Amino acid sequence: MFLITCPYCGEAREEQEFSYAGEALIKRAPLDSSDAEWGDYLFNRNNTKGPTLEQWQHTLGCRKLFMVERNNVTNDILAIKTFESLRSDS
Amino acid sequence: MKRLPPQPCERINRKQRLSFKWHGRWYSGFAGDTLASAMLVNDVTPVARSFKYGRRRGIMAAGVEEPNALVTLESGSHHHTPNVRATDAELYEEMQVQAASGVPSLEHDIRAWLKPLHRFMSAGFYYKTFKAPKNWWPWYEKGLRRFSGFSAAPSEPDAEHYDHQYHHADIAVVGAGPAGMAAALAAAQGGARVILLDERPAPGGEMVSDCATDQQARQWFEATRQALETQANVSILTRTTAYALHDYNLLLALERRQDHLALKARNPQHSRQRSHRIRARQVILATGSHERPLLFANNDLSGIMLASAVRRYLHEYAVLCGDEVVIAGNNDSIYVLASELLNAGVRPVVVDSRDSSLDTAALQQRGAVVRTNHAIIEAVGSSRVTAVRIAEIRQTGNRWDIVSLKETLPCNLVALSGGFSPVVHLDCHTGSRPVFSGEFQAFMPACDRPNRFVAGSVNAHPDWAGCRDDGMHAAASALAALALTPSSPAEKPRRKSLGTGPFLYLSHKPDKVFLDMQNDVKASDIAQAIAENYRSIEHIKRYTALGFGTDQGKTGNVNGIAVASAVTGIPMEQIGTTTFRPMYTPVTMGALAGEETGLLYDPQRFTPMQHSHVQAGAQFEVVGQWMRPWYFPQGDEDLHTAVARECQAARQSLAMMDASTLGKIDIQGPDARELLARVYTNAWAKLAPGKCRYGLMCDENGMIIDDGVTACVSDTHFIMTTTTGGAARVYAHLERWHQTEWPELRVCFTSVTDHWSTTAVVGPKARRLMEKICSDIDFSVEAFPFMDWREGTVLGVPARVMRISFSGELSYEINVQANYGRYIWDQVHEIGQAWNITPYGTESMHVLRAEKGYIIVGQDTDGSITPHDAGMGWAVARNKPYPFIGLRSLSRSDTARADRKQLVGLLTADPDTVLPEGCQLVRHPEDSAMLGHVTSSYHSPTLQRSIAMAVVRNGFALQGETIYARPVSGETLPVLIRDTNFYDAGKEQLDGER
């Protein structure tokens, strides 16, 4: 029941307005990868304890997806970034 | 026990007498009494029977920590309230009270008759005894249930209602004792918006007792209370318990708005209870502490109470809980009570386990007897305490020994103080662990989360002045965190010491030393759990049920940890505590639900045609949140008869269906076509405007997640339809892929489900009807083939007419702007009377599509079915320029193997047998290994027999063979495997009457 500041709406809102959308920055495996590599991409997640990179969607707001760095032990949010900013950084 | 003459700070109103009924007898008390204080003054005992042994119990505490005195209010009525603590239930006129325990009754409890067996009923007794034989479990359960639990659950609907309220505050202060009051006032004077919560009817906390004897305390209390009331930026919520503190200072609190009023006086317009959701920028926890009892044999007897409770009953309710009193403890607070009892005319014996150097000469001169280095080792009495045995004791290292047995002290009240446990609960709800302090002999709040402060007795301040100063200091810190300036500087006050001695456990008759009164957990149970190799306190807790009751071990847990420490020799700080979870005290289900009950529980969605459906007498079913017509019975038709009639109309003449609930997503942009090609398995490159196409959607794992028809409006504009239940999920799926994986695609999505309404006209005569209601579209087979759509005017309304079919019959779906939906439906129904047009619902829709073998995603698929498994490999285009979602997975070794579960048709040998959906299938009658299960099963009116669809391992290869269905009840039935298209394989019906 933490608060998330949507980088598009610019406001801190209740967690219930948002949906968790999986681990962030998972690189989609190429089509010619082996079954093992493809299976790893499909099914295996880091499941980190502590700071994690996550995708969240502002489902009851602007419906934009963005990246949240959250410590899943304390629920402290360490950073929020748009995917646009990540792409322009790289 | 008796009511004393008026006390200086009493909170009872002697002018207003209240009567209450306890087990059929009327008693009386005063307004301002709790049920417990009124019971004490009327000498009601026992008030409860213990959980396991049926022992007689009395009132032990004066607040929410009470383990014993659970009662049922207004039993059996619409106001039936289970498991109320008498100690914090305010008395009201004509309160109906019954004990929450006693089998069969409070007076005669069979569990007490089993006393000779009690020594066998230690920790793990139930697990070990009622283990074998296995097939007796239901009987054991039935028998044991009679003895378990406390109050019965309500049997009648609740007469009252509940609501929720939301707040934002700069500073929320929990607890309105001296620390909380001082903090709230200082915070408000510093300019913060403050909310102050307290569980009791009025502020003051334990300070009320101090006010009775201390003039300075009384002056400060009165001045602060008045200042708080006049301060505009403070809201005070009394009778309000903060029951959970979540991340980012979300504080949940339960306000009891009417529980203290006589039933007749309750306002039906007002909620009984209100759950507050408070988002506070800073939180100050001034939650106080709970006194601990001492450990000795029979310490659960009625008449043995917490010293602080004796003090509160004396000052707040003018109730003297006994006139022959032994006070025992390990800290200085016991001498304060001794002095106050002397004032009330009682000469107590004080038993101090410490080698106290306190000067007690004055007390002794006034008539008190003081024994240091002494402890109670055993209490005596049957229905209540009549005496205690005390002994001289000595501590060597961590061990306590009895030096010599001394005297037996007759008494009718024993007041205990084993030290104070800070109320750390709220601080722990976000994951913090309390820290043991040897100095205070207590687990202290860690208070290591941001924007949070603790003050007062929870922070080990024992006196009101220290609490006050600590509250002001916490307020100053909270104000600084908000960049506000306190009106007066506050320094961190030094803590006074109560000189609390170490935990004392003598292991004398440990099977009579009670730790958790509510669950009958004894010191011997902890020792036994450890002997059976339970080590973690969390495991010991679960094995013994320590702290499992409605009181959550507020008085017992820390003593339990102390006993575990004494038995194992492991220091308390290493043993640690169990986990504190919400709720701090029990919260009614009603308050959690608030107003979200009945119609407001979950939104219901209706199509624009709803009123016509109701008028037509439709029966409804819930699909997602939609209310959809299920079938339209005529006269006294049942489902079966109505569906037969509806299906026959669709197959032979004309029928209509409301298809408005299908999800509709408007997709626009230069890359709209490309997006479709990526999210659907089939090809989209050549779909021209005016054409529709069926699409199959997979997840990245290659499993079917949705299907539907998409219409091409223009090269940059498409309308996608989704399953009724899948609309929101598909919409999010598109957005996620677009935003995270394919941001380069120039495309926008809009959910337009509610913008359009859809009337499907179905049957061989559909063309006849359409020609009558729309003149600007050519409905001939040649001009308007299957899977095309046309824009035109239907009954004067602009419409998109799609020639698609979910029944195998000629079918047109008329899409109009939603506000015209009911008009079109009603007109079609009226004009269609020429062909006896028949409305049908979801049941006939299911039967019609099953006859054609069309899948329903989520019924015939379950997230483990690929397009190939569903026999829909034709819908997979493997050579698209950009691979669609799921493509790579279709060639994974597991996804590509031939013997997967595959969707097939089933025919029972007996045409009248309709298999239950979910029914298990086996290869041979004697097999136990499951081959698959039935996904759809109906009686087909068209084929005059039963049909079914099923997923069967290697099903395609087994076509033409007989396997066996094994319904949960009944015999094993032979079934023939075949393809899923049961009707009109040649598609002769598709064009209808030309």
Ligand SMILES: [Zn+2]
């Ligand atoms: Zn937003």
